[in-house]
Amino acid sequence: MNKLICIFSLIFSVFTFGQKNTTTSEEVKQSLILKNNLEKTSLVKNIPLKNIGPSVMSGRVVDVDVNTENPSEFYVAYASGGLWYTINNGASFTPIMDNSNTQNIGDIAVDWKTGVIWVGTGENNSSRSSYAGIGILKSLDKGKTWANMGLNDTHHIGKIVLNPNNPNEVIIGATGHLYTPNEERGIYKTIDGGKTWKKTLFINENTGIIDVAHAPKNFNIIYASAWQKDRKAWNFKGNGNGSGIYKSSDAGETWQKITTPQSGFPTGEGVGRIGLAAFNENTIYAVHDNQFRRDSSKKESKEKKGIQKDDFKSMTIADFLKIDDKKLNAFLKTNNFQEKYRAENVKQLVRSGVAKPADVAKYLETANSLLFDTPVIGAEVYLSTDGGKTWKKRNKDFIDDLYYSYGYYFGEIRIDPNNQNKIYLTGVPLIASENGGETYFAISGKNMHADHQALWINPNKSGHILNGNDGGLNLTYDDGKNWTKLNTVSVGQFYSINVDNQEPYHVYGGLQDNGVWTGPHNAPMDTRWHQTGEYPWKSIMGGDGMQVQIDNRNCNIVYTGYQFGNYYRIDRNAKKKTYIQPKHELGETPYRFNWQTPILLSPHNQDIIYLGSNKLHRSLNKGDNWETISKDLTKGGKKGNVAYGTLTTISESPFKFGLLYTGSDDGFIQYTNDGGGSWSNISSTLPQNLWVSRIAASKHKKDRVYVTLNGYRNDDFTPYVYLSDDYGVTWKNIAKNLPLGAVNIILEDTENENLLFLGTDNGLYVSLNKGASWQIMQNGMPNVAVHDLVIQPEAKHLLIGTHGRSIYKTDIAQLQLYSDTIKREALTIFQIDAIKHSKNWGNSWSLWGEATTPGMDITFYSSKKETYNTKVLSADDVVVNETEINADIGYNILSFDLTFSKAGKSKYLKKNKKELKKAKNGKTYLPKGKYKLILESKKEKQEVIFEIE
DSSP: OHHHHHHHHHHHTTOSSSOOOSOOHHHHHHHHHHHHHHHHHOTTTTSBOEEEEOOTTOOOEEEEEEOTTSTTOEEEEETTTEEEEESSTTSSOEEOOTTSSOOOEEEEEEETTTTEEEEEESOSSOSTTOOOOOSEEEESSTTSSOEEOSOGGGOSEEEEEEETTEEEEEEEEEOOOSSSOOSSOEEEEESSTTSSOEEEEOOBTTEEEEEEEEETTEEEEEEEEEEEOEEOSSOEEOOOTTOEEEEESSTTSSOEEOOOTTTSSOOSTTEEEEEEEESSSSOEEEEEEEEEEOOGGGSOOOOOOSOOGGGGGGOOHHHHHHSOHHHHHHHHHHTTOOTTOOHHHHHHHHHTTSOOHHHHHHHHOOTTHHHHHOOEEEEEEEEESSTTSSOEEOOSSOOTTSSTTOGGGOOOEEEETTEEEEEEEESSSEEEESSTTSSOEEOOOTTSOSOEEEEEEOTTSTTOEEEEETTEEEEESSTTSSOEEOOOSOOOBEEEEEEOOSSSOEEEEEETTTEEEEEETTOOOSSTHHHHSOOSSEEEEOSSOOOOEEOTTOTTEEEEEETTTEEEEEETTTTEEEEOOOOOOTTSOOOOOOTTOOEEEOTTOTTOEEEESSSEEEESSTTSSOEEOSSOOSSOOOSSSSOOSOEEEEEEOTTSTTOEEEEETTSOEEEESSTTSSOEEOOTTSOSSOEEEEEEEOSSOTTOEEEEEEOGGGTOOOOEEEEESSTTSSOEEOOTTOOSOOEEEEEEOSSOTTOEEEEETTEEEEESSTTSSOEEOOBTOOSOOEEEEEEETTTTEEEEEEBSSOEEEEEOHHHHTOOHHHHHSSEEEOOOOOBOOOTTBTOOSSTTSOOBOOOEEEEEEESSOEEEEEEEEOTTOOEEEEEEEEEOSEEEEEEEOOBOOHHHHHHHHHHOOOOOOOOTTSOOBOOSEEEEEEEEOSSOEEEEEEEEO
8 A cells, every 4th residue: 555655646746837857767667557556446447448440541560570480470560559460461460469558669579489579669760659668578478468578768669689599688779768868778688588688889868779680690790770869849850970880799798880981881960860681791781861961063953844932032023023924823823822922913012022032932931841842862772791891882873752851750671581682671662672772663552551661571482571551561472563451450540530410420530641531430340341342431631631620510511631731621522622721921921830730610600610820710611711810829939840839729618609729839828708809828827838739618617628738749748637717817737646648638528517538648538527536448448549539429429539549439428427426326227228129139141140149238336346136127027137247336337138048038938928939049039128127236226127129
């Protein structure tokens, strides 16, 4: 008990209104103990969550590990979706990390001789949603149980390498914290199976190890690539002097940097991420994301086609006015200037001094455009044939359109084990070379997603390849001429979800790099669509899928889009998309749009839309025209290559039109009571400089508002959750018993003002008392990031959008009924909905088909642990079935298959002279009629009536 009190004290200590610093590994460790204890005592632990998919678009794969003796057996690791196992070449998969404390993976390694699995938790990429891990996990029983082997503060693991001759000798390359400096990064080695670790290479607190490769037949020869990076919410620098290649000749005990100025490999500030592949002791390839600038004198001269954006930056007024109107109009139209900006209008603005020629270029430049305008060398391949002493660049031309400007996101190079000149590079496309990297050709298939992250090549059969990408897993046996998609598991990485009100209602969601999809909530999760050709979920938008709003008068009108505020109004019936992003005026500073730009349909009028840049915009006519109704509602942005100083969340009170709240990525929360006429900053008393992940005006009280803040981008995993009952003038902390986990979403129930739901980077919570305390709600869902929550009010369903395991659904009708009365009562049975009788119960359409089986869930609340005898009685009080259930404190669910027991059937037939047919599955089902359910213990007895119609 004393230890538990210490844990609570540790967690409680961070919940002051002062901002906490980076979370320590010890705090994470203690918090996991707290979470496991809370899970055991949760009042809602028996309420099931059901995964409803989708699966076909999958999610980001980070690694595969294959049994070379039996290549139909392998493991596939997803960035935030856990570890999955197949024994049938990917026809089906089984999750084997669902009982672990995280689903976030950077790398895996399997000793196929012993079956031991190693998992380096925490993704090795550095994207906007690359979640931290909890160190090294190890399983001795194929994933049934997991042991944490330490290195808890590494956060992100780049590579795990096993000695093929000694399974207890393991090398770990740790990249370290994503957003903050730390010292638990570099190379770690164990010779006792992870019981103890020795750090054998450390460069500095900003440089970790992203890749490790050993000579296939000599474990003494190991190469490691160091990567210096500096990620902030507003800027990402993926290169530095700390980056380079190191070599060990004594199995990782000591290391020497081999990329020296004399080696031929780039050195200095521009060295970025490096991937490695060793063919033998002396032959090693490296793919390098070179961040040095390209030599402009070596660029190929290309004839300009019309006017270029950069021409305007240094153009004089006189030269601007001389431009031919047709050429200027062609440029303006091609670059999507507003219609009012045509040649004569723009020239008049320049003549009058309202605008300058440079404003034309400025109009097109956003934080996102900088990512593509950066002229760096980019991907290049080097080869050493003398064990890393010297390196020679292999590609004679730039390897363009492989990384674009996202070199930090890729970096895998692979060699065909049977041909040292056959290499593969992963990037946006998948490309290969047959001449040691001099020239390349694409091997991406039409049924493959872009953004390739993992590659395995069969050493016993060239051309047999497994490829992992942002859209799942692909398999080829002919070196990429034909690919098979192996996406059968629900590992979608959702950013946002929403629902409509049709029957059956549909769920919508935007996913990381997989666009926006929609499908019915009750779509079967099976492979029948292979036969019909109709997958029940449909893609309605590409890119990185973002927020979705659906017109509640017409579910065919959908507002959604892709990253950085590129939103559309979609008429699904007419198959028409209308671009609706608000545009700044010529001469104004361009609007700043967040990666996940917030959009909101007004609950008062579905023709009115709000959209946030760094300002709040409102359209009164479905996005055709916009007005800006605020000043800059952020701190003004920061210099960097990532959009920052942007709005992240918008909420309008259902009690009053124009009572609006906004939150920004730099910590400002603003409020207006008059539709934007005046604004007040209401965040000064809250922790500062945190990402406002959600602001939510109450559905039950006009002056109530909830807010969640997120410290993920400072490696601060404290849950920040607050409530105000005076429009944000004062705030109350309501996160007091929550385990650590950055918070993404708070949702107030539609019917019960005391019922709140909370999504964090490590799971789902519910409060039955308006945030005074929280319960873990994850029955059927692993510890995965929850990005969004929505309630379908008529069905009384809660939908959970996860970033790694697609979407879950649960019935919250009984939770909505929770009250102090139920809490005080010893036993409460909730009303049971009528069920419709069917002659098909227990039967199938053919001898070989599966029988249709009904089921009914009886939910009850018990104020103490108790064993209850359960009886089902017919209308004439015959006990037709009975059983026992051991109830937990809180909500319990008794599942009843609507059958007679043997004794119950006999008693019923004695009293009722009617025929009861036994179904083909051997069971006899209850006929139509009214029934009574009784729950009874030594002291308590409750009953409820239900009907089979």
